[in-house]
Amino acid sequence: MYQKTLKSSFSLSGKGLHTGNKARVTVHPAPVDHGIVFKRTDQPLFKSLIKASFKNVTETFLRTELSNEFGISVTTAEHLLAALAGTGIQNALIELNSKEIPILDGSSLVFVKEILQVGIAEQDKVLTLFKVIRPFRVENGNSWAEVTPAKKFAINFEIDWPDTVLGKQSLDIPIVNGTFVRELCDSRTFCKKGDVARLKDKGFALGGGIDNAIVVDRYSFAASDGLRYKDECIRHKILDALGDLSLLGKPILGKFTSYSGGHKLTNILLREAFKRGDIFQSKNSSVEDKDKLPGFDISMGDLEGLQNSATHFCV
Numbered sequence: 136m137y138q139k140t141l142k143s144s145f146s147l148s149g150k151g152l153h154t155g156n157k158a159r160v161t162v163h164p165a166p167v168d169h170g171i172v173f174k175r176t177d178q179p180l181f182k183s184l185i186k187a188s189f190k191n192v193t194e195t196f197l198r199t200e201l202s203n204e205f206g207i208s209v210t211t212a213e214h215l216l217a218a219l220a221g222t223g224i225q226n227a228l229i230e231l232n233s234k235e236i237p238i239l240d241g242s243s244l245v246f247v248k249e250i251l252q253v254g255i256a257e258q259d260k261v262l263t264l265f266k267v268i269r270p271f272r273v274e275n276g277n278s279w280a281e282v283t284p285a286k287k288f289a290i291n292f293e294i295d296w297p298d299t300v301l302g303k304q305s306l307d308i309p310i311v312n313g314t315f316v317r318e319l320c321d322s323r324t325f326c327k328k329g330d331v332a333r334l335k336d337k338g339f340a341l342g343g344g345i346d347n348a349i350v351v352d353r354y355s356f357a358a359s360d361g362l363r364y365k366d367e368c369i370r371h372k373i374l375d376a377l378g379d380l381s382l383l384g385k386p387i388l389g390k391f392t393s394y395s396g397g398h399k400l401t402n403i404l405l406r407e408a409f410k411r412g413d414i415f416q417s418k419n420s421s422v423e424d425k426d427k428l429p430g431f432d433i434s435m436g437d438l439e440g441l442q443n444s445a446t447h448f449c450v
Contacts, residue, residue, distance in 0.1 A: 142254035
């Protein structure tokens with residue numbers, strides 16, 4: 136199996152979830168071994184580049200923010216990162232004319248549509264991956280996250296929001312071939328209704344609303360056109376986790392499991408695992424790995440079942 140990039144560029148515009156500012160993002164093809172790199176076009180060229188790496192994560196409250204050595208940042212990167220990982224893109228240059236990536240509908244769906252429309256190009260260098268060779272867990276209070284050896288890449292996530300209609304949700308799903316596109320990419324971000332005013336007072340969620348998020352109350356969900364899945368919230372947590380795990384820079388052959396985790400705990404796991412040095416083993420991929428990773432055998436047809444997904448369930 137080989138590294139992949141886009142066949143051509145695409146651009147999208149919209150407001151940031153937290154800043155509320157309008158921004159334009161353009162995703163370009165990139166050569167082999169380039170990785171995913173952000174470029175702030177509103178900054179001087181010499182300080183504009185930010186590598187998408189877990190080592191560059193500087194903020195994890197409600198979003199994943201990446202910064203370079205000059206303090207230049209891109210924030211709320213996880214949905215675009217998940218779209219690239221879920222479609223098997225390892226090399227791309229992402230230009231952004233502001234700090235925050237547009238939230239669009241609150242999921243990865245629009246990014247995925249654009250990626251599939253412009254097309255995916257296989258490159259001329261073998262894809263390497265990280266194989267999990269021994270279990271490793273990190274904890275933070277009652278929350279925890281771990282990676283374990285597995286024959287396929289999978290994510291198992293559980294959340295517990297007592298005293299809300301969400302309650303407990305869990306999902307254990309292998310993310311191989313087009314699973315991300317068909318079952319996860321259109322799940323939207325969510326928050327508690329009681330937190331909205333407090334977050335806005337602190338300068339967060341200034342661009343948020345039911346057009347790009349699910350608002351969870353004690354007895355109901357509020358979302359434009361209804362929920363797309365009964366368990367849309369846990370699916371979004373898995374989407375976020377995929378984006379954050381992609382900051383390893385290579386696909387993972389193994390299983391990620393988390394209870395009440397999030398951006399912070401996932402980043403801690405990656406940092407601590409690499410400090411250990413004996414959790415992941417880098418290896419060249421082979422044809423046998425094709426059905427073990429996301430981003431293979433996908434097409435526009437994988438989006439067909441999502442076109443009317445917002446009307447599947449009433450709120």
